[in-house]
Amino acid sequence: MTEEELEQLIKNKLPGIEVHKAFSPMRNFAINKIEAREAAVAIHLRIIGEEVQIILIKRTKYEGAHSQQIAFPGGKKDQTDPDLQFTARRESHEELSIDTEQGICLGALTPVLIPVSSFRVTPFVFVHKAFPSLKKEEREVQEIISCRMSDIDTFSKKTYQDVIAKPGLTIKNVPGVAYKGHFIWGATALILHELNYLLKISESKKRNKP
Numbered sequence: 286m287t288e289e290e291l292e293q294l295i296k297n298k299l300p301g302i303e304v305h306k307a308f309s310p311m312r313n314f315a316i317n318k319i320e321a322r323e324a325a326v327a328i329h330l331r332i333i334g335e336e337v338q339i340i341l342i343k344r345t346k347y348e349g350a351h352s353q354q355i356a357f358p359g360g361k362k363d364q365t366d367p368d369l370q371f372t373a374r375r376e377s378h379e380e381l382s383i384d385t386e387q388g389i390c391l392g393a394l395t396p397v398l399i400p401v402s403s404f405r406v407t408p409f410v411f412v413h414k415a416f417p418s419l420k421k422e423e424r425e426v427q428e429i430i431s432c433r434m435s436d437i438d439t440f441s442k443k444t445y446q447d448v449i450a451k452p453g454l455t456i457k458n459v460p461g462v463a464y465k466g467h468f469i470w471g472a473t474a475l476i477l478h479e480l481n482y483l484l485k486i487s488e489s490k491k492r493n494k495p
Contacts, residue, residue, distance in 0.1 A: 292391040294483040301395035308474040321405035326359030327373040343428040355469045373409040382420040397472045408476045439478040
């Protein structure tokens with residue numbers, strides 16, 4: 286896998302909603318039929334041979350729908366943000382101290398609707414030769430999680446758990462991936478699965494190359 290190969294896959298037709306369904310079969314996918322606030326997240330990754338390493342975060346405990354969930358750095362678009370890619374970069378700087386100029390943007394994956402908080406989240410993929418020094422913003426980030434895609438492979442490691450979506454609401458048998466005591470589900474799992482799907486396409490092409 287090279288940066289160029291991944292960039293080409295992202296810029297081709299994305300699998301999108303059909304792939305998302307594997308990790309949220311009950312989700313309402315009518316993104317354009319409801320009012321949703323724009324937000325963006327950043328997938329910071331580096332490619333080491335055939336392996337991809339990514340950065341996730343665990344959010345702190347707070348009074349909100351995404352308390353203590355595993356996520357990508359990101360948040361809502363500010364009025365002063367010129368575009369959503371900048372939102373992803375700004376939030377990465379605020380939450381992990383990643384400079385807004387660091388990382389080459391390879392493109393965006395399919396937007397994901399988060400009904401519980403009424404956000405339409407666009408994931409941007411940023412590739413790094415080496416990860417910069419990371420420093421968590423204590424109010425928003427409880428833990429920084431660096432892992433390989435093979436450790437959280439959404440095809441081979443898919444499992445189901447009951448999760449508390451918000452106070453008073455428990456969802457049964459939610460699809461996700463367990464990793465070192467964490468459970469990756471919801472929008473984060475959808476985004477990971479689309480990225481992983483693209484990586485698997487690249488692997489398949491290489492295996493079948495004459």
